[in-house]
Amino acid sequence: MKITIVGTGYVGLVTGTTFAEIGHEVLCIDNDEKKIQKLMRLEMPIYEEGLEDMVKRNFNAGRLRFSTSIKEGTEFATVIFIAVGTPPGYKGEANMSYVERVGREVAENMKSYRLLVEKSTVIVNTNQQLKRTMNKYLEDDIPFDVASNPEFLREGTAIKDAFHPDRIVVGVESQRASKLLREIYEPIVKKSNCEYLEMNIASAELTKHAANSFLAMKISFINAVSRICEMTGADIKQVAHGIGLDGRIGKSFLYAGVGYGGSCFPKDVDAFIRMGDELGYSLNVLKEVQKININQREHMMRKLQHELWVLEDKVIAVLGLAFKPGTDDVRESPALYFVPQLIERKAKLRLWDPIAKEKFSELHPGLSYFDTPLECCQEADAVLILTEWPEVKELNLKKLKEVLKVPIVIDGRNVFEPTDMQKHGFIYKCVGREPVGLPDKK
Numbered sequence: 001m002k003i004t005i006v007g008t009g010y011v012g013l014v015t016g017t018t019f020a021e022i023g024h025e026v027l028c029i030d031n032d033e034k035k036i037q038k039l040m041r042l043e044m045p046i047y048e049e050g051l052e053d054m055v056k057r058n059f060n061a062g063r064l065r066f067s068t069s070i071k072e073g074t075e076f077a078t079v080i081f082i083a084v085g086t087p088p089g090y091k092g093e094a095n096m097s098y099v100e101r102v103g104r105e106v107a108e109n110m111k112s113y114r115l116l117v118e119k120s121t122v123i124v125n126t127n128q129q130l131k132r133t134m135n136k137y138l139e140d141d142i143p144f145d146v147a148s149n150p151e152f153l154r155e156g157t158a159i160k161d162a163f164h165p166d167r168i169v170v171g172v173e174s175q176r177a178s179k180l181l182r183e184i185y186e187p188i189v190k191k192s193n194c195e196y197l198e199m200n201i202a203s204a205e206l207t208k209h210a211a212n213s214f215l216a217m218k219i220s221f222i223n224a225v226s227r228i229c230e231m232t233g234a235d236i237k238q239v240a241h242g243i244g245l246d247g248r249i250g251k252s253f254l255y256a257g258v259g260y261g262g263s264c265f266p267k268d269v270d271a272f273i274r275m276g277d278e279l280g281y282s283l284n285v286l287k288e289v290q291k292i293n294i295n296q297r298e299h300m301m302r303k304l305q306h307e308l309w310v311l312e313d314k315v316i317a318v319l320g321l322a323f324k325p326g327t328d329d330v331r332e333s334p335a336l337y338f339v340p341q342l343i344e345r346k347a348k349l350r351l352w353d354p355i356a357k358e359k360f361s362e363l364h365p366g367l368s369y370f371d372t373p374l375e376c377c378q379e380a381d382a383v384l385i386l387t388e389w390p391e392v393k394e395l396n397l398k399k400l401k402e403v404l405k406v407p408i409v410i411d412g413r414n415v416f417e418p419t420d421m422q423k424h425g426f427i428y429k430c431v432g433r434e435p436v437g438l439p440d441k442k
């Protein structure tokens, strides 16, 4: 089937390429001319494992094309997916202007039936606004449908997630839309044997926001428990394992750390809270989730400050700039919180990340970036671990100790075992686990 995807960010590009890979003919649109030109030269605007090969393969096979014209996209396919950004607006609500513009431009250019599918994360009942907008801009009485098909891909494992989803959620209100979307997803459903859930549009829209908010809540919950662990001598890894084996709770998303980041959880939790407030139902539980998340970062900063006493002129090696491993995305990454704070306190920073260095240095040019974690840690007074990259997990602790000026490691991702760190003579503070090597314990 012919499919148009508007928006070639993480979601749009992965979705479009996946559709091409399963045999559809896909046209990906973006209004960022530079990005489209890059893609036409087969250069990737983002890092996502496996994406480049798949884009090349499908582009060369003629199943995947790129353009900047929504008019072209509207003429090309009956089904048009909206995968544009919904960044936070000035009050924290999701900015829907890009979504609205796609609706408007499709309406102005369509000559026969079109199905507009919301792929971007939107507030419940956005479909109604979209329909109203389309009706306003349609010149003739051309039929159309709006549907919701929220995306559950995780950055870093997006390709795998696309071919093996836990479920596919589709919100439709006509047979025609239902048939088209079933046809698109049939190869994935058949191959992965995943559940294909069809529901009304509001339910599909809400499913996405509720899923992300629930996952953020799980993370904040375990982070809150980690604080209790720190006060009582309990160990968060053991507690998380103990509760995660209960099938009703589940093992995943129980890793305590420096808090969640990325382009989704912070923005979606915020937008969900605002939606509740507007509806007159305060989602206090999510307000607390946000507070815990921010507090987790502040708490880690206090740990560093406590160890070093004065931060001015101290050399601090920051390991990890991406919001999680496997991606070059630095949006809402912990490093974007710590780096400015440390600069303000006049610390001397040495930074490392295997993939996100470039994106981070666009926001923080003029800082010192290194190619390996060990180089980065050279002569440092402390190491701050913010992303659990494999290169950090595999660090040779003996060598690490040798290159540091002072063997202080503040670990926001619980990468190492406190007992190992103690054996190697580190002062080691992590999250929700017994700290080691403190002078008053000697």
Ligand code: UGA
Binding pocket: 121, 151, 152, 153, 154, 155, 156, 212, 215, 219, 252, 253, 254, 255, 256, 257, 258, 259, 260, 261, 262, 263, 264, 265, 323, 324
């Ligand atoms: C998240 C959801 O997991 C996807 O299902 C969803 O499609 C996506 O948002 C989206 O809305 O587009 P993503 O932001 O790529 O995906 O990353 P996650 O793997 O969910 O991690 C989010 C943050 O939570 C990261 O900062 C990660 O370090 C943190 N995290 C995750 C924890 O601190 N502890 C955990 O146990 C799990």
